[in-house]
Each structure stands twice: as structure tokens, then as C-alpha cells.
Amino acid sequence: QFPRECVTPEGLRSGRCCPTPAGLENDPCGATAGRGLCVPVAVDARPHGPQYPHDGRDDRERWPVRFFNSTCRCNGNFSGFNCGRCRHGFTGDNCDQRVSVVRRNVMQLSADEKLAFVSALDQAKRTVHPDLVIAMRRFQEIFGPDGNTMQFENITIYNYFVWSHYYSVSKTFLGAGQASFGGVDFSHEGPGFLTWHRFHLLQLEQDMQDMLQDPSFALPYWDFAIGGSTCDICTDDLMGARSSFDMNSLSTNSVFSSWRVICESVEDYDTLGTICNSTESSPIRRNPAGNVNRPMVQRLPEPQDVAACLQVNTFDTAPYYSTSDESFRNSVEGYSAPQGNYDPAVRSLHNLAHLFLNGTGGQTHLSPNDPIFVLLHTYTDAIFDEWLRRHSPDSAVYPDENAPIGHNRGYNMVPFWPPVTNAEMFVTAQDNLGYSYAAEWPAQPFTVTEIITMTIVAALVVVAVVFAATTCAVRAKSRREGHQPLLVDQYQRYDDDKSQSVV
Ligand SMILES: O=C(O)c1cc2cc(O)c(O)cc2[nH]1
Ligand SMILES: [Cu+2]
Numbered sequence: 001q002f003p004r005e006c007v008t009p010e011g012l013r014s015g016r017c018c019p020t021p022a023g024l025e026n027d028p029c030g031a032t033a034g035r036g037l038c039v040p041v042a043v044d045a046r047p048h049g050p051q052y053p054h055d056g057r058d059d060r061e062r063w064p065v066r067f068f069n070s071t072c073r074c075n076g077n078f079s080g081f082n083c084g085r086c087r088h089g090f091t092g093d094n095c096d097q098r099v100s101v102v103r104r105n106v107m108q109l110s111a112d113e114k115l116a117f118v119s120a121l122d123q124a125k126r127t128v129h130p131d132l133v134i135a136m137r138r139f140q141e142i143f144g145p146d147g148n149t150m151q152f153e154n155i156t157i158y159n160y161f162v163w164s165h166y167y168s169v170s171k172t173f174l175g176a177g178q179a180s181f182g183g184v185d186f187s188h189e190g191p192g193f194l195t196w197h198r199f200h201l202l203q204l205e206q207d208m209q210d211m212l213q214d215p216s217f218a219l220p221y222w223d224f225a226i227g228g229s230t231c232d233i234c235t236d237d238l239m240g241a242r243s244s245f246d247m248n249s250l251s252t253n254s255v256f257s258s259w260r261v262i263c264e265s266v267e268d269y270d271t272l273g274t275i276c277n278s279t280e281s282s283p284i285r286r287n288p289a290g291n292v293n294r295p296m297v298q299r300l301p302e303p304q305d306v307a308a309c310l311q312v313n314t315f316d317t318a319p320y321y322s323t324s325d326e327s328f329r330n331s332v333e334g335y336s337a338p339q340g341n342y343d344p345a346v347r348s349l350h351n352l353a354h355l356f357l358n359g360t361g362g363q364t365h366l367s368p369n370d371p372i373f374v375l376l377h378t379y380t381d382a383i384f385d386e387w388l389r390r391h392s393p394d395s396a397v398y399p400d401e402n403a404p405i406g407h408n409r410g411y412n413m414v415p416f417w418p419p420v421t422n423a424e425m426f427v428t429a430q431d432n433l434g435y436s437y438a439a440e441w442p443a444q445p446f447t448v449t450e451i452i453t454m455t456i457v458a459a460l461v462v463v464a465v466v467f468a469a470t471t472c473a474v475r476a477k478s479r480r481e482g483h484q485p486l487l488v489d490q491y492q493r494y495d496d497d498k499s500q501s502v503v
Contacts (some may be wrong), residue, residue, distance in 0.1 A: 001164070001415045003081045003147065004133050007152045009143060016070040017417075020469065021084030029072035029083045036074035036083030041065060041419055044410040046401035053182050058172045059139045060186055060406065060414045066139050068123060071418050072267035081131065083416045089434025091215060099215060100430065101205075103382070104438045105377055106233060114237050116308035117220060120208055121371050122255045124158040127211050132417065134163050136277045138173060155278040157207045159262050162368040164200065165265040166276045167415045168406075169364045173273040180270040186414040188364065189322035189397055190407030191315065193333050194384045197377050199413055202425075202433065204374065214442055221382055222375035224353040225301040225442070227291035231356075239372050240286075248287045248359060259284055261360060261369035276365075284370050285359035296420050297347060297355035303350055303442035306339035310387055310441065312340040320403040350380045382437040385429045398426045 007016035018028040018038035029036035043062040059066045074083035077095035086095035109117065136144060137151040144151050155163060168187040171180035179450040187196040201219060209217045222233050233239045240254030250257040260280035269275060289298045309331040317327040325342035334351030336342040347355055353376050355362050361370035368374075400409040409426075430436040465494040 001132055001134050001160075001167070002152070002417050003131050003378050004152075004154075006068065006081075007133060007150050008294065009148050009150060012067065012142065012150070015065075015068050017068040017081070018070060018072050019082040021082045021086075023082075027076070030078070035078045036072045036076060038070055039073045041069050041071050042067045042410075042413070043292075043412060044408050044421075046408050048408060048409065049190075049321065049402050052172075052181075052405040054172055054174065054181055057174060058184070060168075063186075063406075063412045064417065064419060067135075089432065090207070097279075099434055101216055101218035102438050103218045103378055103435060103437045104220050106222055106238060109220060111237065118238065118255060120212055120217065120274075120363065121158065121374070122196055124161075124204075124208055124211060124258060125156055127157050128154050129157050129207065129211065131158050133494060134159075134160065134167075134275075134278065136275055138273060138275065149203050153278055157204070157211060159209075159278055159280075161200065161204045161374075162262055162366075162465075163278070164203075164415055165368045166365050167197045168196065168413075170233055170266075170275070173270070174196075176273065182220070184405060186406030189335070190331070190404040191320050191421045192403070192407035192411070193468075194381070195398075195422040196328055196406075196413050198384065198425045198429075199416060201278060201374070201377055202435075202459065203416070205435070215231050219374055219378050221378035221437065221439070222372065224376060224379055225303050225306045225349070225440075227300055227302045229299050231288035231300075233372065233375065234286070234288055239370075239375070240284075242286075242288075247290060248285045250284055250286065256284060256371060259369070261366060263365055263369070265407040286361060286370060286372075287358045288356060289358070291355070291358040292332060292357070296345075297352060297358070298355055301349050306383060307442040308338040309340070309349060310390065313391065315387075315393055315397045316399060316403075317403070318399075320399050320407060330382060332387075349383075350376070381429075382439050385437060386439070386441055388426075388428045393426075394396055395423060395426060398423060 001018060003019055005019045010018065016038065017379040019025045022032040023037060024033055027033060028038045031037055033458045041064065043065055055061065074080070074085050077087045079085055079087040086092070089098060089100060091097050105138050106117070122197060133152040134155050135152055142151050143149070169185050171182045172184050173180050183318055187193060191311070205217070205219050209215050226232065235241050236251055236253040236336050240250035240256040243249040243257070261282060261284060262278060262280055263276035264281045266393050271501055274481070309328060312326065312328040312331050314328060316329045317324045322330065322335040323342055325336065326340040327336065330336045330342065331338055331340050332345055332349050334349040337346050340350050354367060357370060357372060359370070361367050363373050369404065395409070396437070398409045407422065409423045412421055429435065465491055
């Protein structure tokens with residue numbers, strides 16, 4: 001959320017968050033070093049959709065100006081909250097060398113690579129975020145009871161990843177004794193679903209690269225479109241096997257069995273108007289394919305579901321919501337059928353993979369606590385990237401107004417810092433963001449129209465062959481019996497043809 005050095009009482013009262021890069025002295029955004037400038041934050045001023053009727057009540061509106069209205073704008077390929085680092089995909093002192101990492105199928109990593117990835121996640125769960133702190137209260141209460149005790153705290157790199165997801169999906173608090181408003185979601189059920197989760201992952205990957213001091217570290221992905229009811233990555237060398245003692249728990253041979261979740265007390269936050277903080281509570285729960293009350297979510301998506309959604313040509317359709325029909329975004333998010341048709345009973349692709357986990361990973365306020373979230377979302381992002389590659393959309397394909405709040409093209413994604421818009425993530429990863437996927441895509445299935453056309457063509461070919469063969473046979477026969485006069489023979493053939501065209 002915000003850099004540690006910005007959340008002082010003076011910092012927050014000034015609304016300015018323009019720190020000096022490390023190694024420089026009193027040089028906000030590294031301005032004299034040519035790295036960037038402290039400028040007013042640009043926010044989306046276009047109308048949002050009708051789903052959110054409580055304008056003025058939520059800190060996340062016009063993000064991030066409730067907290068800060070000035071930020072660093074970095075020159076060239078410089079980036080970061082103080083312009084002290086390089087944009088994704090660039091490195092070097094002047095950020096002018098290109099770098100790119102490859103995200104691979106987690107099942108195809110070597111045993112050493114699997115161990116390194118699991119250990120890196122575990123280290124991220126324990127390592128305090130070097131730059132960012134989180135708000136424990138709404139803005140109204142952020143200065144504390146005495147007006148000077150800032151309600152921010154440290155959080156680990158992985159728990160920040162969990163917290164930012166929670167903050168983006170949490171309800172709008174409308175006052176003590178009033179029900180909080182749940183019809184708001186800054187990261188799901190809208191076009192921003194894909195761009196938000198893309199940045200979410202990119203930030204975790206970058207934080208882990210810094211933590212490991214390994215710029216080549218890449219998050220792997222889980223191809224969840226394998227059908228069946230087996231969680232293939234739920235083994236102790238990867239995301240943790242099932243405990244032999246408790247259907248809903250992880251095996252003690254997995255490092256993840258000792259992870260504790262944050263953001264569990266969602267009823268408290270919603271009734272008291274507090275916010276999830278970094279306090280860890282119970283273990284991860286997971287029972288893949290075990291939801292007996294909802295048989296629809298006992299099987300993973302099929303490979304052809306991925307092929308089908310990649311053929312949906314329109315990125316998103318009005319009302320740019322979970323009810324959108326013929327929308328690529330709503331298909332891959334999983335509120336409509338993979339082929340694009342909206343059906344309220346359907347859960348497919350990304351949503352189906354979440355619900356299949358049947359536990360921590362299936363509840364929006366908690367889901368990133370289960371590390372499978374990372375792999376599930378890198379694969380969702382890989383499908384998004386493949387769609388971008390195949391369709392080369394103009395940026396105007398992404399709606400600039402009337403999407404649900406948080407989802408317009410120019411909206412700064414909540415709660416990321418420094419501000420980053422949905423539009424900035426609506427670009428191909430390899431050329432613009434410094435990563436790509438090593439993935440093969442399921443063969444495209446035939447559409448119903450194609451199947452009907454192929455059936456008709458095949459039937460016509462069969463008829464033609466039968467016709468030709470019979471004609472030849474009849475001619476051969478009459479030649480063998482060749483004692484009839486020429487004239488009679490012609491009439492005879494005419495009759496034969498008539499009888500065959502009736503067939
Ligand atoms: O009910 C759904 O479709 C559903 C649950 C769930 C959980 C989660 O963490 C998501 O990110 C999406 C999601 N959809
Ligand atoms: Cu998700």
C-alpha cells in the first residue's frame with residue numbers, strides 16, 4: 001500500500017508521497033539526478049457503473065487521493081515509489097538494458113527447482129516487506145486516538161500479497177450498526193479482473209526477486225485445465241498433499257502446513273469498520289474436489305475450455321460485470337460458459353479452479369493465503385496474455401467508462417502504490433512487462449457451425465462417390481451386354497440416370 005517513509009503525520013497531512021531514492025540526499029523522486037518529478041496524481045474522472053451507489057463513502061474511490069495527491073512520476077525506464085528502480089523488463093544503472101524472465105509449468109520444474117520455489121515462498125511469508133506498510137484503519141481513523149499515532153504496520157512480503165487482495169474485495173463500511181455494502185469489488189467481476197491480478201503477481205514476483213537478489217526468479221504456473229478431480233500440484237514437493245488425519249488440512253510434510261492465514265475475521269472488519277491487519281490465525285484449509293454440497297465444482301476445467309475462451313473475440317461487453325455475455329474476460333474469470341454465453345448457474349475456468357479447492361483458496365477475502373493462488377493466477381494471466389497475442393487489441397477495446405467502480409481503463413488499481421492504471425497492464429507481457437510464458441495451448445475445438453458444415457460436405461462427397469461408382473458399374477454392365485442398337489442404348493442410359501438421381 002504505502003511507502004513506510006510517507007505515512008508520518010506530516011506526510012499524510014501534506015498529501016505528498018515523493019521520497020528520495022537510496023543513495024541520494026533530500027532529492028524527492030531523484031529529480032536533480034534526472035530520475036523523476038513529484039507531480040499531482042492523475043485519477044479517473046469518468047463515470048462508473050450503477051452497481052456502486054455510495055459515492056463519497058469509501059477510501060478506495062478515486063484511488064489513492066483519499067490518502068495522497070502527489071506522487072513521483074519517473075522519467076524513461078525509471079520506476080518505483082521514489083524512481084529508484086527500473087520499469088518491469090529493464091535493468092542496469094540507467095535502466096536501458098532489457099531483461100525478461102520465463103514463467104514455466106510448475107509440474108515441469110526439476111526437483112531442485114520445485115524445492116527452490118517452495119522455499120522462496122516460505123521465505124516471502126517470513127520476510128518483512130522492505131518498503132511498504134499497510135493501513136489498519138479507514139482514513140477517518142488513520143491518525144489514531146491521539147491524532148498522532150499512525151495506524152499503519154509492517155507486513156511480510158507474502159502477507160502483503162494476501163492483504164492487498166483482501167483490501168480490494170472488502171465491503172464498504174457505511175457506519176456502526178449498519179450493514180456494510182458488499183456490491184463492490186475492485187479486482188473481480190469486471191474488466192479489471194485480468195489487469196489487477198496481472199499487476200498483483202508482477203509485484204510479488206518483483207518483491208521476491210529483490211528478496212532473493214535473483215533478477216531471473218520467475219513465478220511458475222499451474223495448468224489447472226486438466227479435467228478430473230485430482231489436484232496434481234497437491235503433493236509435498238509442491239503445494240502440499242492432503243493430511244492423512246484431516247480431509248481439510250495439509251500434510252505435515254509440507255512447509256505450508258505451518259503457514260497461518262491473515263484476514264480471517266471478516267465479520268469483525270465489516271461490523272466494526274476495521275481492516276484486516278498482519279495478525280496470523282488458523283492454518284490453511286483445502287479439500288480439493290471435496291465439496292459434496294456443490295457437485296458442479298468437484299472437477300477441474302477441461303483443456304477445451306481454455307481453447308474455447310481464447311476464441312471469444314470481444315475483450316469485455318456491457319455492463320462489464322459478472323453478468324457480461326460473449327465476453328472473453330467473463331469467460332476466463334468463470335462467470336460465463338467457456339464459449340462465452342452467460343449462464344448464472346455456471347462456474348468455469350478461474351472461478352471453478354478456486355471453488356474446486358474448497359477451503360481457504362475458495363473464499364475471496366482469504367484465497368491468496370493458500371499459495372496455490374499464485375499458480376492459479378499465473379495460469380489465468382497466461383491465458384490473458386495468449387488472448388492479447390492472438391487478438392492484438394487496440395487499447396480502446398478496454399472500456400474507459402461505465403465499468404464497475406475500480407475497473408475503468410484509467411482507474412488506479414486499488415491498493416497499489418505507486419499508482420498504476422488498468423490500461424498499463426493491458427499490453428503483451430513479453431514486449432512490455434519483461435516476462436513471458438512457456439506454454440502450449442490446447443488445439444482449438446470446432447464451432448457448431450463448423451461441425452455442421454463439415455458434416456454436410458462429407459455427406460455430399462459420399463453421395464457423389466456412390467453416384468459415380470454406380471454409373472461406372474451400369475456402363476460396364478451394358479458394355480458387356482453390348483448387343484443392343486445404339487439408339488436403344490441411349491434411352492436405356494437416360495432411364496438409369498433418372499433412377500439413380502432419385503436415390
Ligand atoms: O464463487 C465464485 O465464483 C468465486 C469464489 C472465488 C474466490 C476467489 O478467491 C476468487 O478470486 C474468485 C472467486 N470466485
Ligand atoms: Cu482468483
